[in-house]
Structures are given as structure tokens and as C-alpha cells.
Amino acid sequence: MAKTYEEINEKIRKGKAVVYTAEEVIDIVREKGVEKAAEEVDVVTTGTFGAMCSSGAFLNFGHSDPPIRMANIRVNGVEGYGGLAAVDTYIGATSLSETKPNYGGAHLIEDLIAGKRVDLEAWSPGTDCYVRKNIRSSFTLDEINEAYLFNPRNVYQNYSIATNTSDTTLHTYMGKLLPRMKNATYSSAGQLSPLLNDPHLDTKGMGTRIFLGGGIGYVSWQGTQFNTTIPERNGIPTGGSRTLALIGDMKQMDAKFVRGLDIYGYGTSLAIGVGIPIPILNKDIMQRAAITDDQIYSTMYDYSVTSRSRPALRQYSYAEMKRGIIEYEGHGIRTSPLSSYKGARDVAGKLKDWIEHSEFELTVPSMPLPKEGKVQPLEIR
Amino acid sequence: MQGKFKLIFSEHDAQESVTYVLVKKFQIEPNILRAEMDDTGGLMVLNMIGTEENLRDAIKYLEDQNITVVKLSKHIQRDEERCFDCGSCVSVCLSRAFSIDPVTWEVNLNYEKCVACGSCLTACPAHAITLIL
Numbered sequence: 001m002a003k004t005y006e007e008i009n010e011k012i013r014k015g016k017a018v019v020y021t022a023e024e025v026i027d028i029v030r031e032k033g034v035e036k037a038a039e040e041v042d043v044v045t046t047g048t049f050g051a052m053c054s055s056g057a058f059l060n061f062g063h064s065d066p067p068i069r070m071a072n073i074r075v076n077g078v079e080g081y082g083g084l085a086a087v088d089t090y091i092g093a094t095s096l097s098e099t100k101p102n103y104g105g106a107h108l109i110e111d112l113i114a115g116k117r118v119d120l121e122a123w124s125p126g127t128d129c130y131v132r133k134n135i136r137s138s139f140t141l142d143e144i145n146e147a148y149l150f151n152p153r154n155v156y157q158n159y160s161i162a163t164n165t166s167d168t169t170l171h172t173y174m175g176k177l178l179p180r181m182k183n184a185t186y187s188s189a190g191q192l193s194p195l196l197n198d199p200h201l202d203t204k205g206m207g208t209r210i211f212l213g214g215g216i217g218y219v220s221w222q223g224t225q226f227n228t229t230i231p232e233r234n235g236i237p238t239g240g241s242r243t244l245a246l247i248g249d250m251k252q253m254d255a256k257f258v259r260g261l262d263i264y265g266y267g268t269s270l271a272i273g274v275g276i277p278i279p280i281l282n283k284d285i286m287q288r289a290a291i292t293d294d295q296i297y298s299t300m301y302d303y304s305v306t307s308r309s310r311p312a313l314r315q316y317s318y319a320e321m322k323r324g325i326i327e328y329e330g331h332g333i334r335t336s337p338l339s340s341y342k343g344a345r346d347v348a349g350k351l352k353d354w355i356e357h358s359e360f361e362l363t364v365p366s367m368p369l370p371k372e373g374k375v376q377p378l379e380i381r
Numbered sequence: 382m383q384g385k386f387k388l389i390f391s392e393h394d395a396q397e398s399v400t401y402v403l404v405k406k407f408q409i410e411p412n413i414l415r416a417e418m419d420d421t422g423g424l425m426v427l428n429m430i431g432t433e434e435n436l437r438d439a440i441k442y443l444e445d446q447n448i449t450v451v452k453l454s455k456h457i458q459r460d461e462e463r464c465f466d467c468g469s470c471v472s473v474c475l476s477r478a479f480s481i482d483p484v485t486w487e488v489n490l491n492y493e494k495c496v497a498c499g500s501c502l503t504a505c506p507a508h509a510i511t512l513i514l
């Protein structure tokens with residue numbers, strides 16, 4: 001028996017929707033079978049809370065008197081893009097502060113969401129209509145006009161496992177990798193992860209309403225490097241594949257779900273909690289939303305190889321990774337997750353709470369995401 | 382009784398006999414957790430097990446040898462507000478001071494196991510860990 005978005009929303013409005021997190025629903029499907037579960041369950045919530053470098057904020061500062069057409073912009077020493085209209089800017093998570101050590105766009109985004117006051121400095125050549133040539137001021141999130149995150153690539157569908165076969169420690173975006181394969185790191189939330197529970201994005205598209213950083217956000221496009229060519233195991237890609245571009249109002253966000261990171265030897269990045277609801281429209285969707293860690297595999301790569309195509313060493317399931325130690329050619333390798341599974345649970349739990357309390361309705365995507373996509377290399381010509 | 386101590390040597394040769402004396406003279410069970418030595422001296426992090434009296438006497442003996450003895454306790458500190466339980470620190474700590482609770486998925490820190498090597502400092506992207514020596 002199939003359901004529609006509208007039927008589910010009707011139940012949400014009445015406070016009668018049956019909602020489980022992607023983790024809780026595993027047992028429901030095991031106990032009741034997929035047919036019965038598909039009838040009973042209306043929504044499954046997913047979550048992830050990890051570093052997503054391709055994130056940033058659009059800000060509009062408002063006009064000073066006399067006004068300025070900002071060309072060169074620094075907020076807490078972090079460069080904002082000066083190629084938009086007079087007082088619009090975009091600040092990326094990995095942009096480093098010129099004045100504050102270990103501080104970047106990601107920290108600035110966290111500070112703003114936490115309600116902190118930040119310093120603004122901007123310069124301009126001056127024009128007949130914008131005579132001011134420089135400005136120094138400060139602001140809080142409440143005092144500026146629009147402020148929204150627009151993240152071109154978030155919630156990677158699966159991601160590599162990293163290890164290091166060399167004799168020296170490596171500091172990478174995949175964390176600290178000890179020499180001679182003494183550890184391995186992974187970053188996906190596995191069975192709770194948004195795109196692993198709906199691997200072909202049957203219920204996602206432009207306009208899908210989501211949880212973003214503690215507020216409400218939307219899927220706005222496919223993410224950059226959207227890739228559908230990765231080989232699958234149990235219907236799930238075994239490495240980084242699909243991605244989403246997300247948008248959301250910073251003024252609704254909660255600093256608990258937004259964290260500026262400084263990855264040693266790499267730079268800054270933004271950890272952000274993202275949760276996406278899955279409407280259980282039919283039993284196939286139910287089946288896929290009940291995926292377990294032992295069915296989701298990822299591929300381990302040697303990060304000491306610096307060329308684009310690193311050698312694949314082996315595949316492991318997330319159930320194996322989460323045990324804390326994996327075996328490779330007779331040796332034990334200790335593992336570290338890089339994204340917070342506890343945070344992912346909090347996100348999925350909070351989204352479940354909103355839906356149960358009629359505070360969050362599902363949206364029908366206004367356009368599906370591409371069925372195909374591949375990643376092209378940049379050739380040096 | 383047992384305790385963890387940091388011994389700072391100003392001369393290279395002083396350290397060689399230390400553990401021998403601790404065992405022979407003070408019936409202490411020493412366990413070297415970390416040692417860094419060069420020509421100008423160095424440091425050693427040592428776990429010592431023995432009676433209260435023997436430990437006290439042993440420390441006095443070490444200090445008489447011009448060795449600085451610092452008792453270590455909670456020298457690693459974690460800012461619980463900054464930590465978001467990502468787990469990046471877990472696999473770089475060879476003494477397994479960090480562990481992930483398999484039920485709650487919180488990252489726990491067992492101060493007793495820490496040997497103050499500092500490896501986790503560069504693994505934590507939230508800058509939640511500080512080492513006080």
C-alpha cells in the first residue's frame with residue numbers, strides 16, 4: 001500500500017505521524033517485516049554531523065551613511081568575497097583569518113550563530129554613488145539583513161577510508177594518519193547517514209526541506225562533484241558519490257550543531273549537523289531506509305600517495321569500522337570516525353521531534369536530482 | 382599505592398640507574414611510559430607502584446639526585462564544550478586513553494591511561510584538548 005506526501009503531511013499536522021530515526025527503524029523492520037513496517041511508518045529521519053569544507057555564508061551588511069561599495073572585505077580578519085553588489089558578500093568555511101590564528105570562515109560562521117559580535121573592515125576605490133572608501137565597524141547576526149548558509153557540497157554519500165603506508169605521520173583532511181598503517185579514519189555516519197538511506201535519491205530533489213545546523217533548510221541543487229559511477233555493494237556506492245547543495249537561514253541555527261574546525265596541517269572546515277527526512281511512500285523506500293552498517297561498504301585508500309588516483313587497498317563495512325579495529329593482511333589497524341555519530345543521532349532525534357510535534361512538514365521535490373553524474377578531472381594543458 | 386610521575390634529568394647519565402635503584406632499594410615497581418633523552422638530559426614519564434612510605438622515600442632519593450619529580454594527574458584536559466565527540470583523537474592515542482562508548486557514542490577520556498605524549502593535540506580539529514605539563 002503506497003502513501004503520498006500529502007497523506008503523511010496530514011498525519012504530521014494532526015500529530016499522528018509515526019516517525020523513527022534511521023537507526024531505530026532497523027529493529028522495526030526486522031520485527032515486523034518490510035511490508036508491515038512500510039504501512040506503519042510514515043517518516044524515517046537521518047542525520048550526520050561532520051566536517052563539510054564546501055560550506056559558506058552569504059551576508060548582507062546593510063548600508064552605512066555615506067554608503068560604500070565594498071570591494072575588499074574582512075570579517076574578524078577573514079576575507080569575504082568582494083565581487084558582488086555593494087554590501088553583499090560570501091564567506092567560505094576554509095578562508096583563513098589574517099589576524100586570528102587557527103581561525104577561519106568556519107569559526108566566523110559558528111561565532112555569528114552563537115550570537116557573538118564580530119569585526120568588519122572594508123575598503124573600496126569609491127564611486128560617485130558610493131563615495132566612502134573604507135569602513136570599520138562591528139555587528140552581530142541580528143543586526144545584519146540576510147544571512148544564510150549556501151553550501152555547494154554537503155552530505156557526501158559515503159566517503160573513503162584513509163590510511164598511511166609511509167614512514168611519517170601525515171596531517172590530512174582525513175585527520176592525523178600515523179605511519180605504517182597504525183590507524184585508519186572514516187567519516188560517514190553509515191546507517192544514519194542521509195544519502196545512504198535513500199541511495200538513488202528517490203525522495204530527494206530541489207526544494208526538499210531539511211534540518212540544517214539546527215534550523216530549517218532546503219536542498220537547492222545537486223552538490224558539486226555529484227557522481228553516480230562508483231561501484232555498488234548491496235545497492236550502495238562503495239565510496240564518495242552523490243552530494244547535495246544546501247541552503248538555510250543562519251538566524252534560525254543553533255551553535256550546538258555548527259562547529260568551526262581547525263584541522264592540523266590542513267586548515268579550517270565547518271562541521272555542521274544535517275538531517276534529511278525520508279517519507280516512507282512504499283516498501284522499497286522502507287527497505288532502503290532500514291539499511292544497516294554491515295551492508296554499507298567503503299574503500300580504504302593510501303593517503304601517502306599524493307597523486308589523484310590513490311591505490312585502493314581493501315573494502316570494509318561500517319560495522320567493521322565502528323568496532324574500533326580492522327584487520328589488514330594479518331595486522332590490526334585502529335580506527336577513528338571523523339564525524340560525530342553521537343551528533344548524527346542528536347540531529348536525527350531532533351528532526352524526529354519536530355515532525356512528531358507538527359513543527360516540520362515534508363515537501364514534494366520541485367525537480368528530481370540528476371540520475372547520472374560523473375566527475376571530470378582538471379587536465380593540465 | 383601507585384602514581385604517575387614526570388622525571389626531569391639535567392644530566393644524561395643520571396637516568397640509567399634510576400629504575401634499578403627504585404626496584405632494589407625501594408621495592409618499587411616502575412613502568413616507563415615515555416622517555417626522551419639526549420646529551421643534555423631529558424624526561425621520563427614513569428608509573429610507580431609501591432607502599433606509601435617507599436614511594437615517599439623514593440621521590441626524596443630522586444630529588445637528592447638532582448632529578449625534578451612532578452606528579453602527574455589530569456595533565457591532559459578536555460574542554461567538554463568544544464568537544465563534539467567526533468572521535469578523531471581515538472586511534473592516534475597509543476595508550477588508549479580515549480575510547481568510544483559503544484552505546485552512547487560519546488568519546489570518553491581515561492586520565493589514568495594518558496602518558497602525556499601529546500599525540501592527540503594535533504588530532505583534535507575542535508582544539509578541545511590541552512596538555513598541561
Ligand code: SF4
Binds near residue numbers: 475477479495
Ligand atoms: S597525550 Fe593524548 S594521545 Fe598521548 S597518551 Fe595522553 S591522551 Fe593519549
Ligand code: SF4
Binds near residue numbers: 467469504506510
Ligand atoms: S578529537 Fe577533539 S572534538 Fe573530537 S572527540 Fe576527540 S577531543 Fe572531542
